[in-house]
Amino acid sequence: NAGVMQNPRHLVRRRGQEARLRCSPVKGHSHVYWYRQLPEEGLKFMVYLQKENIIDESGMPKERFSAEFPKEGPSILRIQQVVRGDSAAYFCASSPPEGGHSGNTIYFGEGSWLTVV
Amino acid sequence: AQTVTQSQPEMSVQEAETVTLSCTYDTSESDYYLFWYKQPPSRQMILVIRQEAYKQQNATENRFSVNFQKAAKSFSLKISDSQLGDAAMYFCAYKGDDYKLSFGAGTTVTVRA
Numbered sequence: 001n002a003g004v005m006q007n008p009r010h011l012v013r014r015r016g017q018e019a020r021l022r023c024s025p026v027k028g029h030s031h032v033y034w035y036r037q038l039p040e041e042g043l044k045f046m047v048y049l050q051k052e053n054i055i056d057e058s059g060m061p062k063e064r065f066s067a068e069f070p071k072e073g074p075s076i077l078r079i080q081q082v083v084r085g086d087s088a089a090y091f092c093a094s095s096p097p098e099g100g101h102s103g104n105t106i107y108f109g110e111g112s113w114l115t116v117v
Numbered sequence: 118a119q120t121v122t123q124s125q126p127e128m129s130v131q132e133a134e135t136v137t138l139s140c141t142y143d144t145s146e147s148d149y150y151l152f153w154y155k156q157p158p159s160r161q162m163i164l165v166i167r168q169e170a171y172k173q174q175n176a177t178e179n180r181f182s183v184n185f186q187k188a189a190k191s192f193s194l195k196i197s198d199s200q201l202g203d204a205a206m207y208f209c210a211y212k213g214d215d216y217k218l219s220f221g222a223g224t225t226v227t228v229r230a
Contacts, residue, residue, distance in 0.1 A: 033216070042121075042208050042220030043162070056216075091162060095216070105152075106218060108162035 004109035005074075006092050012115045019079040019086070021112045025094030032075045033106060034067055037089040046090075049075060082116045089113050119144050119211045123221035130199045131229050137184075138194045138224045140209030149213040151185065151192045156223070157205040165207070168192065196226070204228045 005024040013019050025032050030051055035043040036059075046059040049069035060067065064082075069075040079086055089111045120143040130136035142151070153165040168176045168185050175183050180200075184193045196203055209221040 031216070033218075035218075042222050043218070044220070045217045048216055089160060093218075105164060105167060106212075106216075107164070108154075110159070110161045113160070 004092055004094050004107055006090075006109035006112050008112060009110065010113045010115070012117060013082045014117055015083055016081050019082050019114055019116075021077040021079075021090050021092075021114070022074040023077070023092030023094075023109060024074045025092075026107055028096065029094035029107075030097045031095045032069050033093040033095075034075075034077050035091045035093065035108075037091060037111070039088070043091060046077075079114070082114070084116045087114055087116045119213060119219040121209055121211050121219050121221040123209055123224050125224045126222075127225045127227070129227045129229060130196070130203075132201060133198055135195060135197045136199055136226060138196075138207055138209075138226070140192045140194070140221055142190050142192065142209075142211045142219075144190065144211065144213060146213045149211060151183075152210040152212070152218070153181070153183070153192075153194045154208045154210060154220075155203075155205045156208065157202075162208075166194070199228050201228050201230060 007022050032049045034046040037043045047067045048056040052071050064080045066078045091111045092109045093106045095106045122141045149170045151168045155163045155165045166176050166178045166181050175185050180197045182195045206223045206225050208223045210218045212218050
C-alpha cells in the first residue's frame with residue numbers, strides 16, 4: 001500500500017493523558033498536513049510541515065498541541081493533557097515535493113479517531 | 118480563509134438515477150483548484166474529482182461529472198447511474214494559491230434500492 005498510512009486508527013485516552021498520532025506520507029512525498037474533523041463537520045486545517053520544518057501551524061490550538069516531521073520516521077501529532085473536546089478524527093495528508101502550491105492533489109490517510117473519556 | 122458552502126445537508130437518490138450536489142465558494146483569486154471528496158462509512162477521505170479553474174472544460178470521472186461555473190463561483194457534482202456504493206458524505210473543497218484545503222460542511226447522500 002503506497003498511500004498515506006496513519007496509526008493508530010482508533011485511540012481512547014482518559015482526560016489528562018497524552019495522545020500521539022503517527023503519519024507516514026506517500027513514498028516520495030515530503031509535505032505533510034494535519035486536518036481535524038469534529039463530528040458532523042468538514043475537515044479543518046491544523047498544520048503544514050516539511051521535513052524538519054513547521055511551515056504553517058496557524059490552525060493548531062495554541063496550547064497542548066504540537067506536530068513534528070523529523071528527518072527520519074513518521075510525522076507525529078501530539079496532544080498533551082487531552083480533554084473531551086479533543087475527541088475527533090485527525091487526518092494526515094501528503095503531497096509531492098512541489099507541495100500544494102502547484103495544484104498537486106493532496107492525498108489523505110484513513111484518519112485516526114481519538115476518543116477522550 | 119476561503120468560504121465553501123454546501124447548502125444541502127442531505128440528498129436521497131433512487132438507485133440508477135442521477136443526483137446533483139451543489140457547492141459554492143467565495144474567493145478573490147483567479148487561479149485555484151476545486152475538489153470533491155467522498156467519505157463513506159469507513160470515514161476514509163477519497164478523492165472523487167478535481168477541477169482546475171483555468172480550464173473551462175468540466176471534469177469527468179466515469180459516472181461523476183462537475184458543472185463548474187467560474188463567474189458564479191459554483192461547482193456542482195453530478196452522480197449518474199447511482200449505485201449503493203455511492204452512499205457517503207461528500208465534501209466540496211477549495212485550494213487556492215497556498216496549500217490549504219478549505220472544506221464545505223458536507224452533504225450526506227443516501228441511495229435507495
